[in-house]
Amino acid sequence: MGILSIAPQHVRFAIKLATAIVLALFVGFHFQLETPRWAVLTAAIVAAGPAFAAGGEPWSGAIRYRGMLRIVGTFIGCIAALVIIISMIRAPVVMLMVCCIWAGFCTWISSLVKVENSYAWGLAGYTALIIVITIQTAPLSTPQFAVERCSEIVIGIFCAIVADLLFSPRSIKREIDRELDSLLVAQFQLMQLCINHGDSEALDKAWGALVRRTTALEGMRTNLKIESSRWARANRRLKALNTVSLTMITQACETWLIQNSRPEAIAPEYRELFAEPVETAADVHKRLKFMRRVMAWTGEHDTPVTIYSWIGAATRYLLLKRGVITNAKISAVEEEVLSGEVVVRPVSAERHHAMINFWRTTVSCLLGALFWLWTGWTSGSGAMVMIAVVTALAMRLPNPRMVALDFVYGMLAALPLGAFYFLVLIPATQQSMLLLCISLALLGFFIGVEVQKRRLGSMGALAGTINIIVLDNPMTFHFSQFLDSALGQLVGCMLAMMVILVIRDNSQAQTGRTLLNQFVSAAVSSLTTNKARRRENHLPALYQQLFLLLNKFPGDVAKFRLALNLIIAHQRLREVPIPLNADLSAFHRQLRNTADRVIAARSVDKRRQTFKQLLDELDIYQEKLRVWEAPLQVTEPVKRLTTMLHKYQHALTDR
Structure with missing residues (x-):
C-alpha cells in the first residue's frame, strides 16, 4: 500500500x-x-x-442506500434481540442457542430476497447476536444498550453520507445515456447476425453479451433510482426499456x-433491410425509419x-431512450407503452x-457458542x-469461501496494524484530537x-483494525485485552471458514434443474385464453433466471440454448391467437x-413420472388444437x- 501505487482515480x-x-x-x-x-x-x-x-468509487446514492439498509437491519436485529431476551432471560444458554438460530434464519431470508436487499437481513441476524452476547458478558440495561447501539450506527451512517456529498458523488446518468446508444447498435448487429443465420458460436457470444449488458443496465437503473427523486421519470422509462431490450x-x-x-x-428482400452495417445509434435510427416505410407498404401480414x-420493439426503444436522455415529461404515447403490461x-x-x-x-454460531462456554475464554464472545x-455476509455472494478467506487475511493484517496503532500511535496522540484524527x-x-x-x-483489515x-470513552490500554480481542476475531473467522468448507454447497445441480423447469412452466403457462394472464410480462423474470443460470454454469452452452429456446417458446405462445372455447381453457x-x-x-x-404426464398432455393438446382447427401460427410453436x-426430458428431470 505504497504511495507510488496510488492511481489518480482512486484518490x-x-x-x-x-x-x-x-x-x-x-x-x-464530541457527544461523549x-x-x-x-x-x-x-x-x-x-x-x-x-x-x-x-x-472503484461507487456511484451516487450507493452509500446512502447501503446506509439505509444498515439502519433497517440494525432496528430489526435490536427488536429481535429484545424479544428473545424478554422471553428467555431466565435461561441464558437457551437464549444464546435461539439467537444462533435467528442468525441462521436471517441468512436464509437474505438468500431468497433480492441481492441488493440481502445486506439488511444479514445484519439483522448478527446484530441480535451481538446484543445478546454483550448482556451476558456485561450487566447492562438491554433497552438502553440497544438504543445506544442504534444511535451510534445512525451517527456513523450520517457521517458516511455527509462525506459522500462533500466530495461530489459520481452520477450514473451519463453512463446510462451512453450505454443506451451502444446497446441499440449491439441489438441491430445481433439481428443482422440472426437474419443472415450466422455461426451458432458467434450467436451464443453475441446474445450472451447482450443479456449481460441488459442486466447491467437494469442495475444502473437501480443506482439512478436511489441517486435522486428527480430521475423518477427516467427510472420508469428504463424499467420499460429493460423489457423492450x-x-x-x-x-x-x-x-x-x-x-x-x-x-x-425470411425472404431475400427482408435480408436486404439489415444488410447495411451500422456504427452509431443515428445509423440505426435511419435504418428503422426506412424499415417502417417498407412495412407500411408491405403490410403486417x-x-x-x-x-x-x-422493428416495433426497436421503435419503442428509440422513443423511451429519447425520454431517458432528456428526462422530459412523459407523453401520452409513452404512457401507453409504460402501462401496457404487468x-x-x-x-x-x-x-x-x-x-x-x-x-x-446456524451450525457455525452454535459451534462458536459451545467453544465459548466450554473454554470460558474472555474473547470467545468476539469469536x-x-x-x-x-457467515451472514458471505452466504449471499457467489463465492462464500473467498469472502471467508478475505476476512481471515484481513484479520491477520489487522493484528500487526492494530498493534502499531494500539501500542504506538493512539497512546501518543490521545491527548490531541487533531493528531488522533490524522492518524485514523x-x-x-x-x-x-x-x-x-x-x-x-x-x-x-479495515473492519478488524478499527474493531x-x-x-x-474513556480510552484504556490493556495489552492482554487487545490481544484477546485480536485473537478472538481471527479464531472466529477461521471457525466460520472451516464450517463453510465442511458443509459443502451441493445445490448447484438442483438449482440449475429448477431454473430449467421454471422455464418449462413459463412456456406452458403462456398457453391461455385469459386476457389478464396474457398481459402478464414474464420476460424480465425469465431473463433474470437465465442470468443466474449463466453465473451458476459458466461455459455450459447446452443449458443456455435450452433456456433461450424455452424463453422464445414462451414469448411466441403468449402472442398466438389460441381459439376461445371452454374445452381448451x-x-x-x-x-x-x-x-x-x-x-x-x-x-x-416422481419428477420423471410427472414430466412424462406433461408430455402426454401436450400430445393430447396438439390433437385438441387440430380438432378445433387452430391456425398454423398456433400449432407450429x-x-x-x-x-x-421430448428431446431434453432427461436433462430436465435427472439429478
Whole structure:
C-alpha cells in the first residue's frame, strides 16, 4: 500500500473514506458516546462496502442506500434481540442457542430476497447476536444498550453520507445515456447476425453479451433510482426499456431459430433491410425509419412476425431512450407503452441453496457458542460475533469461501496494524484530537485505495483494525485485552471458514434443474385464453433466471440454448391467437398444474413420472388444437415446444 501505487482515480474515494472515519470519530467523542468505535466502524463499512463491490468509487446514492439498509437491519436485529431476551432471560444458554438460530434464519431470508436487499437481513441476524452476547458478558440495561447501539450506527451512517456529498458523488446518468446508444447498435448487429443465420458460436457470444449488458443496465437503473427523486421519470422509462431490450433479443434469436427448420421463412428482400452495417445509434435510427416505410407498404401480414415484432420493439426503444436522455415529461404515447403490461416477479430457484446457508450460519454460531462456554475464554464472545458476521455476509455472494478467506487475511493484517496503532500511535496522540484524527485518516486513506482495487483482505483489515484498537470513552490500554480481542476475531473467522468448507454447497445441480423447469412452466403457462394472464410480462423474470443460470454454469452452452429456446417458446405462445372455447381453457389449467408439480417434485422418480404426464398432455393438446382447427401460427410453436421437451426430458428431470 505504497504511495507510488496510488492511481489518480482512486484518490477521491480514499479521501472520502478518510473523511467519513474522521467525522464519525469527532462526533463520537464530541457527544461523549460510550463506544465511538461503533460509529467509526459503521462509517468505514458503509462507505467502503460499495467501493469494494464496484471495484472503484461507487456511484451516487450507493452509500446512502447501503446506509439505509444498515439502519433497517440494525432496528430489526435490536427488536429481535429484545424479544428473545424478554422471553428467555431466565435461561441464558437457551437464549444464546435461539439467537444462533435467528442468525441462521436471517441468512436464509437474505438468500431468497433480492441481492441488493440481502445486506439488511444479514445484519439483522448478527446484530441480535451481538446484543445478546454483550448482556451476558456485561450487566447492562438491554433497552438502553440497544438504543445506544442504534444511535451510534445512525451517527456513523450520517457521517458516511455527509462525506459522500462533500466530495461530489459520481452520477450514473451519463453512463446510462451512453450505454443506451451502444446497446441499440449491439441489438441491430445481433439481428443482422440472426437474419443472415450466422455461426451458432458467434450467436451464443453475441446474445450472451447482450443479456449481460441488459442486466447491467437494469442495475444502473437501480443506482439512478436511489441517486435522486428527480430521475423518477427516467427510472420508469428504463424499467420499460429493460423489457423492450429483452424482447428484441428474443425476437432476434427466434429469427435465427426458425431458419433451422424453414430457411425460406425470411425472404431475400427482408435480408436486404439489415444488410447495411451500422456504427452509431443515428445509423440505426435511419435504418428503422426506412424499415417502417417498407412495412407500411408491405403490410403486417406479409412481414415475418419476428421481424415485425423486432422493428416495433426497436421503435419503442428509440422513443423511451429519447425520454431517458432528456428526462422530459412523459407523453401520452409513452404512457401507453409504460402501462401496457404487468411485470411478473421471478420466483427464487435457490431454496435448497438458502437452506444450506441457514445450516452453515446456524451450525457455525452454535459451534462458536459451545467453544465459548466450554473454554470460558474472555474473547470467545468476539469469536462468536465474527462467526456470525462472516457467515451472514458471505452466504449471499457467489463465492462464500473467498469472502471467508478475505476476512481471515484481513484479520491477520489487522493484528500487526492494530498493534502499531494500539501500542504506538493512539497512546501518543490521545491527548490531541487533531493528531488522533490524522492518524485514523491515514489508515482510512491507504486502505481506501486498496479497497477499490478489490485487494484480498482489504475490507477485513479495515473492519478488524478499527474493531480492536481502543476507541472507547474513556480510552484504556490493556495489552492482554487487545490481544484477546485480536485473537478472538481471527479464531472466529477461521471457525466460520472451516464450517463453510465442511458443509459443502451441493445445490448447484438442483438449482440449475429448477431454473430449467421454471422455464418449462413459463412456456406452458403462456398457453391461455385469459386476457389478464396474457398481459402478464414474464420476460424480465425469465431473463433474470437465465442470468443466474449463466453465473451458476459458466461455459455450459447446452443449458443456455435450452433456456433461450424455452424463453422464445414462451414469448411466441403468449402472442398466438389460441381459439376461445371452454374445452381448451380447462385443458390449459391442467397443463399449468402439471408443470407446477414438476417443479415441486422432490424425488427423481416422481419428477420423471410427472414430466412424462406433461408430455402426454401436450400430445393430447396438439390433437385438441387440430380438432378445433387452430391456425398454423398456433400449432407450429406448440409442436416445437413439445418436440423440445421430448428431446431434453432427461436433462430436465435427472439429478
